[in-house]
Amino acid sequence: MTTKSKKTKSAGRFGSRHGKTVRDKLVKVEKKQKVKQKCPFCEKLGSKRVSKGVWECPRCKKKFASNTYYLD
Numbered sequence: 001m002t003t004k005s006k007k008t009k010s011a012g013r014f015g016s017r018h019g020k021t022v023r024d025k026l027v028k029v030e031k032k033q034k035v036k037q038k039c040p041f042c043e044k045l046g047s048k049r050v051s052k053g054v055w056e057c058p059r060c061k062k063k064f065a066s067n068t069y070y071l072d
C-alpha cells in the first residue's frame with residue numbers, strides 16, 4: 001500500500017513539474033481561493049468569482065471588481 005504523504009497540497013496534481021517555487025506560490029493562492037470569500041458590501045460569505053478580478057455576491061446581487069484570485 002502506498003501512503004501519500006504529500007506536502008505539495010493542491011499543487012500535487014502537477015507532480016514534479018513546474019518547479020517547487022512556482023508550485024508553492026500556487027498553493028498559497030489556491031488555499032485562499034478555496035475558502036469562502038466575503039462580500040465587501042453585505043459582509044456575507046459566498047461571493048463567487050465570475051472572471052479574473054470580477055466577483056458577484058449571490059446575496060446582494062452586486063457585481064464588483066476586486067482581487068484576481070481571492071477577496072481579503
Ligand SMILES: [Zn+2]
Binds near residue numbers: 040042043059
Ligand atoms: Zn453581498
